Amino acid sequence: MLEEKKYFYLLIIIPIAVLVFILLQLWKRSAQRKFADKQLLARLSPEKSIFKPILKLTIWCLAIASLTVALVNPKIGTKLETVKREGVDIVFAVDVSKSMLAEDISPSRLDKSKRIVSEIINKLGSDRIGIIAYAGRAVPQLPITTDFSAAKMFLSNLNTDMLSSQGTAIDDAIRLAKTYYDDVEQTNRVLVIISDGEDHTGGAGKIAEEATKEGIKTYTIGVGTTKGGPIPLKRRGITESYKRDMQGEVVITKLNKKTLETIASEGNGEYIDGSNTEAAVEFITSQLNAMDKTEFEAKKFSEYQDQFQWFLGLGIFLLLLDIFLLERKTAWLQKLNLFNEKGS
Secondary structure (H helix, E strand, C coil): EECCCCHHHHHHHHHHHHHHHHHHHHHHHHHHHHHCHHHHHHHHHHCEECCHHHHHHHHHHHHHHHHHHEECCEECCCCCEEEEEEEEEEEEEECHHHHHHHHCCHHHHHHHHHHHHHHHHCCCCCCCEEEEECCCEEEEEEEEECCCHHHHHHHCCCCCCCCCCCCHHHHHHHHHCCCCCCCCCCCEEEEEEECCCCCCCCCCCHHHHHHHCCCEEEEEEEECCCCCCCCCCEECCCEEEEEEEEEEEEEEEEHHHHHHHHHHHHCCCCCCEECHHHHHHHHHHHHHHHHCEEEEEEECCCEEECCCHHHHHHHHHHHHHHHHHHCCCCHHHHHHHHCCCCCC
């Protein structure tokens, strides 16, 4: 496990240092040849080592690599064990259709949806979560897991370009969610659908009703306004135009509250207005806390230990070694003549 991967960018210093070293050596050799021939230079500086500068460069590169790894702070799980946890299985189905780009709710419907889910995750305890993305069809993003960090990573990557088939197939998302709950004894199953409610397939309410027979309680969170807004077409974050229909008119997408209310009602859950993030998160978490918790097993590392100290120590040792490593020939190495430096 690597704690701060961003520091790996510091390794770019190594090839830069090697390049500078090579250019410097070529410049030195050119300047020396202009000053005197090779034999005269050897007589003027008999103690100058050819090998030592290369060795010092190697030590510096190793020191930089060691200190960089220390900053990254690798961790090792010392023990994998099975632990007992109590919680609810929650699947988030997030609408990623183009209508979610509308900015009638700040900063956009999709960004609002991701923020709501992220805030709910922050409030969870020992629950398990899964993520589904859907537009014209539903696709799995993250299976049921206790890894909240992975959940947030997958959540942040959701975007309206990830599915080529457009539309809003809420029924397909519910069908897929039914396959997520792998524990036959787990009765506390929750599906949270976040959408603007523009269902282009119909029948989602009936599928939600069928899901209740498998112990799945469906909540819906509406993002958007009934007044609606245009769908911006952006390039590099700048709005260039708005989506238009076949007649050339700007498409106005509106929150379909009625559809989401019907799905929640048929799914034995409730509809929540997503315009107020804090209120929506508070309502969902209060509902989850009121549910009976079911015990399940989860494997995890019982303890992670920092390993940065080994690389920090090695880096400091190499830097100290470089201080005492002069560019002159070493007497005992001269006797061994390992690098064929006698008489050079």
